[in-house]
Amino acid sequence: MTRAPDLVDQILALDPGHRDIAAFSTPGAAGAAARALLGAKRVLIVTGFTVEPNMPETDGPPGAAVLGRALRRLGSRVTYVTDATNVPLVEAALKILDEPxxxxxxxxxxxxxxxxxxSEKPTHLVAIERPGRNRAGDYLNMRGDSxxxxxxxxxxxxxxxxxxxxxxxxxGDGGNEIGMGTVRAKIARLDALRARIATVVRVDHLVVAGVSNWGGYGVVTALGRLxxxxxxxxxxxxxxxxAACVAxxxxxxVTRRREPTVDSLGSDTHAAVVDLLRLASRSGIMGASTLRRGTRR
Incomplete structure (x- = not known):
């Protein structure tokens, strides 16, 4: 009997930006990352992507803060690493969560x-929506600009x-973020632009999602299950x-506007994804048998 797809995988596979993430994502990645993080002693979480001068984006810091809170609750010492431009965003997200x-x-x-x-002696390094260098040593956005x-x-x-x-x-969610070097060959086959922006920076465990914040939340969901x-x-x-990050x-x-959206999607959409992941944390696997037992068609 074929095992039903994991609901977390299904949620993270949503591709609102039409970036063809199915071509370079791996089912079960969030669970594998969560298992690798279980029992982590000292974690550095790297985040922050500035798309234009003094314009850091809303994707990354929320996911980093939520993941860091989960790890700290499980006993890890968590430190966030970013640049000066992104410090206010990370601090704002942590304040919303009442985190140090x-x-x-x-x-x-x-x-x-x-x-x-x-100085930090981390046992684990996590990057969420942070640019990684390409083959030429440059850092490019999704438009191909340095x-x-x-x-x-x-x-x-x-x-x-x-x-x-x-x-x-x-x-990550596009191919130019730290870790995507793990699947660079798959990304490069998509088109010439993707081949140029794709990073060469690899990681042990890669989580791909339609929005990077969602990937972080998926790992938290998997940690909750475990x-x-x-x-x-x-x-x-x-x-x-x-809203706090925008403030x-x-x-x-994507839009470069200072408004409560992430990758051109409104906050209600992101809230709905969190709601779905909360369902996934309770239901585990959602397959045909579950639907037959609990869903009226």
Whole structure:
């Protein structure tokens, strides 16, 4: 008998931006990332994507804050790493969740990554909606424009090699984010633009979603299932998270407008996705047998 698809996978597979994420996503990825994070001692969560000068986007910080809260509740020490432009967004999201503002500005410099890793000693590194360099060493947005001038090279944290390096997890939605190097060949086959913007930065566990925030929420949902704990926020808090980021200076990464939207989708849409994921956290697997037992057609 064929196992029914996981409801979390189905939700994360929603592709409102028509980015063909089905071509480079993997079923069960959120669950695999959650299992890798269980028992994590020290976690660095990297986020923040500035689409134009002084215009950081609304995708990323909410997902980072919600994931960080879940991990902290499960016993991890969580620190957020971003650049100066995105600090207000991360802090605003954490404030909505009543979480401590443990935010570090990436130090930069020739040995910035080494110094930060040495001081924080993370067991796990997570990136959510943070640009990763392409084959040419540049950072490109989905339009193919360079954003390197206003996005410091935080992806250097993920270049480590060796047996003692942290476990790495990447969450993205387009192909140019840290971690998407894991499926770069699949992304490059889609079209010439995608081949040019695709990052080469790989991770141990990659989660692809229609919106990166949703990917973070999917991992939280999976953590809740694994631990029997209600870790996901509510639809109302989702609306507040987006509004708080906009008030802190964020814009929509697609429309470039400073309004409570993420990737051109209104806050009601994102709240509905959170509601669906809360259902998924309770129901586990949704398949034909479940529908036959509990749904009237």
């Amino acid at each position: 503002s443990d935010v570090v500005v990436y130090p930069g410099g020739a040995d910035g990554a080494r110094r930060l890793l040495a 954003v390197a001038a206003w996005n410091p090279p935080i992806d250097e944290l993920f270049w480590g090699r060796g047996t003692r390096r942290p476990v790495t997890i990447g969450i 631990t029997g704990t209600d870790l996901l926020h509510t639809p109302e808090i989702e609306r507040r998270l987006i 802190a200076g964020a814009c929509d990464g």
